[in-house]
Amino acid sequence: MTILALEIGPTRFAASALGEEVGADEVRQIPVPDRGAWERCRELLIEAAAGSEVTSLGIASSGPIDMEAGVVAPAEVPEWRTGFAIVEAARKLFPSAAVQLGIDGVCLALAEQNFGATNAVPDALVMSVSDHICGGVMMGGFIVVGRTGNGGHVGHVLIPGFDDPCSCGGRGCLEAVAGGAAVLRWARQQGWTGASLLDLVEAAKVGEGIPAAAVGRAGTALGRGISSVAALLDHDFVVLGGTMAQAGPALWKPLGEAVATHARLSFLTGLRVVPSELRDVGILVGAGVLGAAAAAQG
Numbered sequence: 001m002t003i004l005a006l007e008i009g010p011t012r013f014a015a016s017a018l019g020e021e022v023g024a025d026e027v028r029q030i031p032v033p034d035r036g037a038w039e040r041c042r043e044l045l046i047e048a049a050a051g052s053e054v055t056s057l058g059i060a061s062s063g064p065i066d067m068e069a070g071v072v073a074p075a076e077v078p079e080w081r082t083g084f085a086i087v088e089a090a091r092k093l094f095p096s097a098a099v100q101l102g103i104d105g106v107c108l109a110l111a112e113q114n115f116g117a118t119n120a121v122p123d124a125l126v127m128s129v130s131d132h133i134c135g136g137v138m139m140g141g142f143i144v145v146g147r148t149g150n151g152g153h154v155g156h157v158l159i160p161g162f163d164d165p166c167s168c169g170g171r172g173c174l175e176a177v178a179g180g181a182a183v184l185r186w187a188r189q190q191g192w193t194g195a196s197l198l199d200l201v202e203a204a205k206v207g208e209g210i211p212a213a214a215v216g217r218a219g220t221a222l223g224r225g226i227s228s229v230a231a232l233l234d235h236d237f238v239v240l241g242g243t244m245a246q247a248g249p250a251l252w253k254p255l256g257e258a259v260a261t262h263a264r265l266s267f268l269t270g271l272r273v274v275p276s277e278l279r280d281v282g283i284l285v286g287a288g289v290l291g292a293a294a295a296a297q298g
């Protein structure tokens with residue numbers, strides 16, 4: 001019995017077989033390819049299965065998706081921008097496996113609910129902020145999937161005070177200010193010459209200057225967005241993971257200040273934002289949980 005998980009991320013494809021304790025034992029990953037996207041996924045999955053019988057496959061994809069049709073259309077995968085029927089392709093590859101598709105944020109929420117900080121918390125917002133932002137909403141112990149499977153798209157909540165252009169075509173979205181790719185772009189516009197988001201985050205941790213300003217700007221936007229979402233959903237608990245969450249006080253201090261400024265209603269006074277402990281396997285592990293649940297339902 002092998003549970004497989006596949007992550008179609010904005011920057012990587014990752015696959016893993018998940019053991020009894022559902023930890024990603026050995027993650028196989030490649031950068032998002034320009035061509036041959038499904039062929040590369042197929043190779044990753046066959047390697048991860050290692051010849052054993054696959055009972056379930058959970059697929060976590062960055063959005064948008066059409067969950068019912070089993071179609072993904074992530075903007076970051078050039079071949080799939082207009083839609084790719086990934087569930088059908090996966091069923092052909094593993095005919096005896098239950099295959100289930102979910103958006104990355106929903107999978108992240110499943111991982112936090114089963115193995116992370118929201119294990120005993122029925123109402124929470126979970127977020128991952130790396131190059132892009134994904135989010136999942138838990139209400140009364142249930143994860144909000146939404147009408148088309150795209151529920152929890154917190155990266156496109158509008159943030160007052162910002163007007164940065166967003167990859168979705170709009171302006172002033174949270175992802176356009178606080179997503180790692182946007183933070184990196186803003187820092188470079190100010191003259192920073194470092195190589196990567198990880199470098200920027202490391203520089204922000206130890207110093208002031210452009211990296212700290214870029215990360216601080218993201219922290220402010222995150223605090224504003226989180227305050228709005230918490231008020232809408234009557235939430236008091238937020239779990240924040242991803243590369244940006246590792247930036248230390250440069251991110252967390254302005255984030256906390258923005259929450260203190262904006263989350264003022266009586267039911268929001270205990271609003272807590274805590275770092276995730278799932279590191280970079282959260283989405284993948286959640287995909288495995290999703291697939292295993294589909295197999296259990298038959």
Ligand SMILES: [Zn+2]
Nearest residue numbers: 156166168173
């Ligand atoms: Zn947007």
